[in-house]
Amino acid sequence: MAYTKRLDGRKFDELRPMVAKAGNIPNADGSGYFKVGKTEAYAAVYGPRELHPRFLQNPKTGIIRCHYNMMPFSGTGTRIRPGTKRRSQEISMVMELSLSPVVDLSQFPNSVVDVFVEFPSTDAGSRCAAISAACIALADAGIRMKDMVTSVAMGQVDGAICADLTYNEEAYDAIVSDIPVAMINGSKEITLLQMDGEITKADLIKSLEAAKDACGKVHKLQQDALEARFPGAGTDKKVDAKEVSQ
């Protein structure tokens, strides 16, 4: 194992400094902010509201629609031209899939909850920051959810399993894998899993086990942000599931 010390001096399981906020965009029905290192995501939720075009409507339930967008100056390198790209469309789609399992919109048939995520600056892990921010925004909007979704980019750099890779680590001159993971906090079930690079099955499973701990750290921040927004609401008092459903 040649990668014995991380490029920015972090421990292998250590995430970059993080900041989470809730309710930072007054116009939105719910909003969240998540910053990890130099990757910074603003998320806004609008809805449930009527879904257009109407052929997308589902008469059984409301749906989540995500919109991932990097600001034109948010990448290292030249300006990113505004507009839809295949990359942002795919990320929007996997964001929807990663958030939908915890969200209950059955009371809002034919409606949509729009989630917009914008980045003033990025340094890897942007889809993970987007999911972590979006989940804060959904909770802030009072959308009915069974749990929080948390997300971290795991990875393996030259044999070492690392949490929260930076761009420089992704570009490290060795065998590298980049594994964005999102988990439902309580059950640790996986709702986002992508990978690019090269990795063995054994190391993949090890990375996913390590993701549990990393996601837990993200969840702590999400919880703190929501508690700061709704003081007293985050008490650990066990609530009877039947009570909630009534």
Added chain:
Amino acid sequence: MIVNNKAIPSLAKKDMRLDGRGMLEYRGPISVETGITVTAEGSSRVQIGDTIVIAGVKMSLEKPYPDTPEEGGIMINAELTPMSSSQYESGPPRMKAIEISRVVDRTIREAKAIDFKKLCVKKNELAWFVSVDVVSINDAGNVFDAASLAVLAALNNASLRDFDPETFAVDYKSTTKKKLPLTKAPIAVTVYKVGGKFLVDPTTEEENSYEARLTVGSDAKQIISALQKGGSEPITIDDVSAMVDIALEKASFLRKAYQKK
């Protein structure tokens, strides 16, 4: 959204506003932060009341235009994101965003606020081209003034990158102490005519209840560099005179917030 478009003009006739502000009073807090993103060559975050915008500068080395072989250039673009208000939809910029882009662009460009000759690297071959993007985070009214202030602050914050003297490839990870040659501080202020009276810094509701508006771009020496009349009602020459006076005064007020940085 509920728009009290009858109450707003009738209150304005009595020099009153729904939120209790004076006609020529800006919302607080007004804040200008700079250097807020590491990926941009220059950046700013401006807040006026609940309205929040972020601006970022990107620069690239390109071939100058044939008619200005010794000059770089600038492009200003405004994005009114669906994140910032339920009024906006995804997709290509609509009229409001286009108008903001173009008027802020003229305010900076026509004031000759940037010395484009200093952006030339090699005559006829290579010069710096500056792109400024301003993105709305929360539109609670008056994105126009906020965008203008943010663009100016981001330009003032911008530094050039290093480049390879042979291949002219820009090293976007480098930082230099060379600032963008910004010589003036032009700011666009929009004055609204509502119920026959003038007001500044409208809320979203007020933006939907006006008769006419005039955007005035001006620098610290009170030289006007851009004008744009909007709204469905005509205005008189006396109106223009009064509106320009207000705009000049408010531009110097906003410039103080910018210079505090």
